[in-house]
Amino acid sequence: MTSQAPRLRADARRNVESIRTAALDVFRTHGLNSPLDEVARAAGVSKGTIYHRFGGRQGLIDAVVEELVAERITGIITAVRDIEDPVERFESYLRRIWLLQYDEPAANDVLLRAMPGSDPLVALCEHASAVAGGFLAEAQATGKIRDDLTAEDIYLLVWERGIIARACTEQPRDGYARRCEYTLRGLRSDS
Amino acid sequence: MTSQAPRLRADARRNVESIRTAALDVFRTHGLNSPLDEVARAAGVSKGTIYHRFGGRQGLIDAVVEELVAERITGIITAVRDIEDPVERFESYLRRIWLLQYDEPAANDVLLRAMPGSDPLVALCEHASAVAGGFLAEAQATGKIRDDLTAEDIYLLVWERGIIARACTEQPRDGYARRCEYTLRGLRSDS
DNA sequence: AGGGTTCTTGACCATGACGTCAAGTAACGC
DNA sequence: GCGTTACTTGACGTCATGGTCAAGAACCCT
Numbered sequence: 518m519t520s521q522a523p524r525l526r527a528d529a530r531r532n533v534e535s536i537r538t539a540a541l542d543v544f545r546t547h548g549l550n551s552p553l554d555e556v557a558r559a560a561g562v563s564k565g566t567i568y569h570r571f572g573g574r575q576g577l578i579d580a581v582v583e584e585l586v587a588e589r590i591t592g593i594i595t596a597v598r599d600i601e602d603p604v605e606r607f608e609s610y611l612r613r614i615w616l617l618q619y620d621e622p623a624a625n626d627v628l629l630r631a632m633p634g635s636d637p638l639v640a641l642c643e644h645a646s647a648v649a650g651g652f653l654a655e656a657q658a659t660g661k662i663r664d665d666l667t668a669e670d671i672y673l674l675v676w677e678r679g680i681i682a683r684a685c686t687e688q689p690r691d692g693y694a695r696r697c698e699y700t701l702r703g704l705r706s707d708s
Numbered sequence: 709m710t711s712q713a714p715r716l717r718a719d720a721r722r723n724v725e726s727i728r729t730a731a732l733d734v735f736r737t738h739g740l741n742s743p744l745d746e747v748a749r750a751a752g753v754s755k756g757t758i759y760h761r762f763g764g765r766q767g768l769i770d771a772v773v774e775e776l777v778a779e780r781i782t783g784i785i786t787a788v789r790d791i792e793d794p795v796e797r798f799e800s801y802l803r804r805i806w807l808l809q810y811d812e813p814a815a816n817d818v819l820l821r822a823m824p825g826s827d828p829l830v831a832l833c834e835h836a837s838a839v840a841g842g843f844l845a846e847a848q849a850t851g852k853i854r855d856d857l858t859a860e861d862i863y864l865l866v867w868e869r870g871i872i873a874r875a876c877t878e879q880p881r882d883g884y885a886r887r888c889e890y891t892l893r894g895l896r897s898d899s
Numbered sequence: 900a901g902g903g904t905t906c907t908t909g910a911c912c913a914t915g916a917c918g919t920c921a922a923g924t925a926a927c928g929c
Numbered sequence: 930g931c932g933t934t935a936c937t938t939g940a941c942g943t944c945a946t947g948g949t950c951a952a953g954a955a956c957c958c959t
Contacts, residue, residue, distance in 0.1 A: 526926055526935055552916065563938050568918065570936095663890075673883065680875045681868050692864065699854075703894025717905055717956055743946065754908050759948070761906095906955070917943080924937070929930100 533570055535560040540581050548622035548683070549578055549631060579635050586624040587641055589617055594648050607656035608701050610649060614675055615697045618682040619690060629679040646672050663706050674700070724761055726751040731772050739813035739874070740769055740822060773829050777815040780808055781832060785839050798847035799892050801840060805866060806888045809873040810881060820870040837863050854897050865891070 525533065539560035543551045553574060557564040571577040593613045600606040618625040627638055628645070650668035657664050678697070685693060716724065730751035734742045744765060748755040762768040784804045791797040809816040818829055819836070841859035848855050869888070876884060 528925065529936060532937085553918090554916085564917090565919080565939075566937055573918080665886075670883075670887070673879075673887065677872045677887065680872050684871045688864075692861075695856075696861070696864065696868065699894040700891055701894065702898070703890040703892065707893070719955060720906060723907085744948090745946085755947095756909075756949080757907055764948080900959100902958095904955105904957085906953105908950100908953080910950095910952105912947105912949080914946085916945090919942080920938100920940095922938085924935105926935080927933090929932095 529570070532560070532562050532566055535562060536567055536570060536577070537581055540577050541585055544578070544581065544585055544623045545621065549574075549626040553577070575635055579637060582627065582635065582638050582641075586621065586627050587637075589621065589624050590614075590627070590641060590645055593617065594645070597652075603652070603655040603659050604661045604705075607652040607662065608704075610652050611671070611674070611701060612697060614645075614649075615678045615682075616694065618675070618679050619685060619693055622683065625679045625682050628675055629683075649675075661706055663704055666704060720761070723751070723753050723757055726753060727758055727761060727768070728772055731768050732776055735769070735772065735776055735814045736812065740765075740817040744768070770828060773818065773832075777812065777818050778828075778832055780812065780815050781805075781818070781836055784808065785836070788843075794843070794846040794850055795852045798843040798853065799895075801843050802862070802865070802892060803888060805836075805840075806869045806873075807885065809866070809870050810876060810884050813874065816870045816873050819866055820874075840866075852897055854895055857895060 536556065540556050543556045543559055547555075553567055554564050556577070557567055560567075567573075567577060571580055593610065597606055597610045597613065600609055614628070618628060627642060630639070630642055646668065649671045653662070653666060653668060653671055656662040657666070682693070727747065730747050734747045734750055738746075744758055745755050747768070748758055751758075758764075758768060762771055784801065788797055788801045788804065791800055805819070809819060818833060821830070821833055837859065840862045844853070844857060844859060844862055847853040848857065873884070
């Protein structure tokens with residue numbers, strides 16, 4: 518699966534690498550909707566080369582998404598899975614996802630399903646949703662989390678945070694985090 | 709203050725009215741950032757006429773904002789002011805504002821301070837903020853609302869909801885409203 | 900009715916993005 | 930080295946927005 522293509526010419530290989538690197542950088546900073554010209558400029562190639570090599574934004578994203586965000590999201594899942602208290606596990610998960618959305622516009626775009634055409638990306642996203650649903654159910658079983666919450670709600674809460682985080686440029690992180698805590702607090706059962 | 713200008717020609721007067729009406733309609737439905745061409749089409753005039761008569765989007769907004777949203781917002785304030793319980797007053801205010809943001813994109817734009825250049829609009833907005841700050845303080849005095857909340861937080865909670873509502877096209881209102889309740893619940897003091 | 904003025908028009912410029920392709924350039928194999 | 934082929938380039942076409950203005954149309958007054 519690694520060397521399917523007939524082997525690229527040296528300059529092409531070089532460019533593919535530059536473009537990948539530049540895309541990681543630009544996407545990480547400005548999200549998956551950054552102008553491709555910007556990626557091209559950062560890579561020192563022309564826009565046409567990106568289209569030629571990757572077939573457009575979609576292909577380029579597919580080529581970097583793994584390195585770009587997959588490990589961030591799976592990292593959160595594995596880190597949180599070991600927490601014993603189901604409520605804390607559930608809340609930790611949301612808290613970390615929400616902060617990731619603030620910190621990494623690209624991860625945010627993934628979670629917002631901004632690129633519905635990309636398979637690996639949709640898969641990643643659905644995996645995260647499924648896991649979140651599990652955490653929710655376990656937390657609800659303790660009776661400490663509202664039982665009218667659904668897995669769909671969790672997705673939408675993440676979606677809402679994503680929309681906010683995207684617009685949040687130039688707004689302090691600690692205020693954002695504090696308001697996340699309020700929302701989290703609102704998901705607990707009425708005492 | 710009413711008849712300052714030397715009196716417009718008949719066609720001009722007619723057009724001003726058409727444009728105002730069209731703007732009310734278009735802005736109400738699609739928010740204050742609707743393309744002016746759309747307003748022009750709806751009014752049956754050319755885009756140039758709008759620029760000529762109102763000097764651009766800013767002037768057009770100023771000309772309709774009163775009728776468009778001012779009464780909505782002041783209506784909420786006066787309706788809520790009579791509620792006796794400070795907590796309920798505070799929560800009612802937020803709840804109504806948040807729903808207004810969902811229901812009326814134009815009002816939402818105002819509350820988001822999307823048009824920082826328009827004087828009447830900024831005034832309206834600051835008035836709302838000031839009132840909200842008062843409600844907050846009174847609610848906090850009962851001890852039932854978190855005392856780490858600031859007036860700035862309230863503004864930002866409204867801002868966040870606005871961002872969400874703007875992106876919320878095609879998402880059911882009751883889900884939106886339910887998540888608003890969660891957030892509201894999170895603003896109460898920890899029991 | 901017709902001349903002078905006010906208004907309107909829609910073609911025009913600008914911006915900033917996406918995406919394409921003929922023509923030029925650089926690497927590879929012999 | 931040199932021809933062939935792979936690769937890159939950047940100008941170009943397109944679309945959607947904001948905004949302008951000379952020329953023509955509509956109006957009003959006498």
